[in-house]
Amino acid sequence: MTLDEPRHLAEALRRPRYLISAWPWRALAYAVTTVPLSGVLAVGLSVVGAPLLAVVTAAQRGRPVALPLVAVLTVVALAALAVAPLASAPLAVVERWRLGVVDGRPLPGPRVRGLAARYTTAAGWREVAYAAWLGGVVPLAYGMFALLVLLDVTLVAGPWLAGGAERIVLVWTTVDTPGAAVPYAVAGLLAVPGLGYLAGLLVAGQAAVARRLLGAPPDGTALREVTRSRARLVGAYEAERRRIERDVHDGAQPRLTSLTLQLGLARLDVPEDSPAAKPLAVAHEQAKELMVTLRGIVQGIRPQQLTELGLAGAVRELAAQATVPVTVRADLTRPVPELVETTAWYVVSEALGNVARHAGASRAEVRLTLPDRRLVVEVEDDGRGGADPALGTGLTGLADRVAAVDGRLLLASPPGGPTLVRVELPCRP
């Protein structure tokens, strides 16, 4: 199997070698198996259709409609409506499987769980619509196609049929000798490939409708769920980081400080010439170094400023450390979820880092606002502009971090400046 091989009938139809491939036969197999299913459904539909037709005809001719007929129509219609969602479910299963004959692409069915869902979900009713189409529209199309095939057969068989005493009617003309029928027979033979294509088109159209009605709904439910589950995952990581930071801050750090302090006190009491003095001094120094190391680790887990100062305070702290004067305008009237807080902090940290590294700015401004259910972070500088996400990983990394909480990052940085980074983060409760 090559990659270039068509995966479904509509694709195969566009290939020049369609007629000598297996696809016409597959289309035929699909069409042949459609007939019994479609036929049964057509009979079922006519049970409703017949009284309906009678009522409509009567109304058209201005005759009074018999009450029993209306009653029958009502009962039958209601019964059909009640049974249809149940009856179409097994049909949909069969049809999804049968679609594989002319369409190699997988077709995941929509999830319709439970009996009630068959009556309450759009997916359930789409299956009903499919059944109605298969029983009502498909037979008409097949009938017309069958008529065409019959005509062609008559054309081709003309020379043999015309041998008798009677004249033979060939579509639009009559012939009475086999010789006169030959040109028509040739035309009929020439039309066979056309019929092959027509059959292919018919089946491809049928398959497209089946795919549309029997597949999972094409709305964004699944995508939204993916986004949400990603946000949940990131949120869980954030909660875990916060827990670790708290554990280290409340447990390990003060105990280590206490240990170092005790070692410091012990050193006071050990004479310098004691054999214990040197190892004790080494232990003391190592404990002090460990304090520095541990502080670095904790800071990397979660910025401690955030825990202690909140977002506005922590951002002011970032601003105070910046290489250019930074004005901070924070208008945070409501509390912001922790994960959003952390993301916003990293955004400001990275953006101010970029200001220092690339912008050549003389000042910058950070704005934090909560216009609706979003936290909007804006970092603006008066630098030379021309920031391009393609040139550095900083902005891309920032965009990834923002996307992970379902937010978005906007950048305006014309050559010559100013540069404005705007990040919008949804604040879900």
Add this chain to the structure above:
Amino acid sequence: MPPVTRVVLAEDEVLLREGLVGLLTRFGFAVVAAVGTAPALLDAVRTHRPELLVTDIRMPPEHRDDGLRAAVALRTERPDLAVVVLSQHVQSGYAAALLDSGDGRRVGYLLKDRVADVAEFADTLRRVAAGGTAVDPDVVRHLLRRPRDPLAALSPREREVLALVAEGHSNGAIAARLHVTEAAVGKHVGNILTKLDLPPNDDTNRRVLAVLTYLRSGG
């Protein structure tokens, strides 16, 4: 014998609190109360009226900057209360908030790491209790990385001297550290005060003001 300095200590982790009580007692401080929450700290200071408060920043009930806020509130009530705040990590904003409370004297902002060098830590506490100012060398280094006004006028040497002044060292101690004469340090300090446009009155106060300028230049 000098009068014993009475201290209230606030630290929420029990082991460290006990260790600090041991350290303070050993170096001649009288610990009149050792508490573990910000409200208890406020109560203890108001009840015992100590000369010195040594407190952790992040403490119950909110586990944010509760200790610092309590300290700043107490400084407003009692500007003569000496306060040394201990922080797990560098935060220049804390130092500025503390120095802004009262007249900027009798305050210290130190990393918890300084506790390890017990004798030096006790020295710093004594300096602050005696009216000095002490800012952790790490915070000072942090601030020095920012090339900005009004400190732009200072020479590198003057910045170095100002950093040591901020840490609470006397001219003599600074001279020893920089391996120069005390007179040279005095000259540098004089230049710093002139360049920072500080009024010529009580020298100690001007030194503190210089440090304040230095810290506030962070904006």
